[in-house]
Amino acid sequence: MNSKKHAADEPLITFARFLEARGLRMTRDRRVIIEQVFEVHAHFTMDDLFVALRLKGERLSKTTLYRNLPLLVESGLIRRVPGESSDGRFEHVLGHPHHDHLICLECGREIEFTCTDLEAAQDNICRRHGFHPVWHRLGIWGYCRRCRSRRPATQSAPATSCVAASRKKER
């Protein structure tokens, strides 16, 4: 068990350092949390994490998660996912360098992408405003190829219907 190399090894060290600097302790529970967080390459909620840990047989309480995730955020290992209706969602930072999303209003699928043109345009804007960007998030809502071919009518949905349609997604 100790011999297996985990994706969590690096974050573990980072976090240990962070804790030490604040006079906090690296506990078993914290190790377990980090392992889980870095094992999964996806957004997660407090509850997702809780359930995943339970399924593994770990019995940490939710309180412990609620107390420790903010520390992980502070340490820079994870971040809250900003944006409408992604409240309470987290993602880890390491090995998840950057991505934006296309979100289908019909099937809910999220397509990740990156685009250098986009980044360039953003840099321009920031420069123009004397703004030092640290992190950004772009979401484009619409209809994916699959859904469009199934239901061509949605191809030219007006803006208002978009707002209405997106409602479905509010948790």
Add this chain to the structure above:
Amino acid sequence: MNSKKHAADEPLITFARFLEARGLRMTRDRRVIIEQVFEVHAHFTMDDLFVALRLKGERLSKTTLYRNLPLLVESGLIRRVPGESSDGRFEHVLGHPHHDHLICLECGREIEFTCTDLEAAQDNICRRHGFHPVWHRLGIWGYCRRCRSRRPATQSAPATSCVAASRKKER
């Protein structure tokens, strides 16, 4: 009272149409809500709105607000303000057609902008993915000119410190 021209006249008509299309009714309460929402050109919370109405002597219940604001969102007249920690905030849309945001992690100020290069790049991506975009949202978090000049250290803040700084803003 009837003769006074309100900024809310146009949204009122839009909303009336929206309601009609769904077999819903334009009530006194709904009129009052719209008037208030379009009188104030700023983000507001459910509670802000409630208090403002009470101060005016209107006695709608919170329940009514909680039931009607989602309708206003659906109708496209207002929207939820996206972004970390602006959960539960709304803004009206009219005269506010499209904008993305630069959000300062230090002072919380939001700078609105639009950029055609950005839109073009987005269109490209969508085309590449066979995705029909309907609506998008971009937020860039970082440090604004004002805060940077006050505290030059943040100019090249690493990702971790940025996340840490943003924590302060969690209500």
Add this chain to the structure above:
DNA sequence: TCCTTATTGCAACTGGTTTCCATTACCAAC
């Protein structure tokens, strides 16, 4: 090993939001 202090789990609590249900208002047909 001991001792101090951080950490944890449970349960109680909080604040924002939603639901339930009885009452009231709207509005179209008579």
Add this chain to the structure above:
DNA sequence: GTTGGTAATGGAAACCAGTTGCAATAAGGA
């Protein structure tokens, strides 16, 4: 103007994610 069907409303209760208090436990330096 009256009536009847249906939507809208208010207040209280329920709900839920997240937080806090407190007693028991565990970490880790002396």
